[in-house]
Amino acid sequence: MSLPSLNVASPDCSESFFAGRVARCVQLHHAASLTELRDVLTTAAWPAGPVHLDLIGHSTRGQHLLRLGRTPIDMLERDVARFFTHLAADRILDRHDVVAVRLLGCQTAVTDPGRRTLRMLSRVLGLPTYGTLVPLLKSHSDASGLSPRFAHVLASG
DSSP states (O other): OOOOEEEEEOHHHHHHHHOSSSOOOOSEEEOSSHHHHHHHHHHSOOOSSSEEEEEEOOBOTTTOOBEETTEEOOTTSHHHHHHHHHHHHTTHHHHTTEEEEEEESTTTTSSHHHHHHHHHHHHHHTSOEEEESSOOOGGGEETTEEOGGGGGGEEEO
């Protein structure tokens, strides 16, 4: 049995990526910035834990860093690192029994910057953090989010 996920998607990808005849990722929250992500994390109705936190978006060209709105999740960026450091200090993920964070965008675990961000994020949050090895398609998702059948496309930093 797979764990439930709190799915938070960048609005620029969620409509086109999850639209279609088959229900995909029906419990989807939106965040176009780190501020909106914090709002979702503090106000969302979380599934019963343990749970994955899945951040979903397009990745940047070249470095393949996940984007929420216009913000790439790059732990070398001071504002991004500060956001996740404060998130860890506030223990929001601990309170909701998050056991892993997954950056679900195309190939977020293949480049050196992507793997570095995964490692740094894992260290800051004290949680396993995963990215993807392949371009993600609609078929990788089911009604709950990332289908457990595709766990093999995930890698840690």
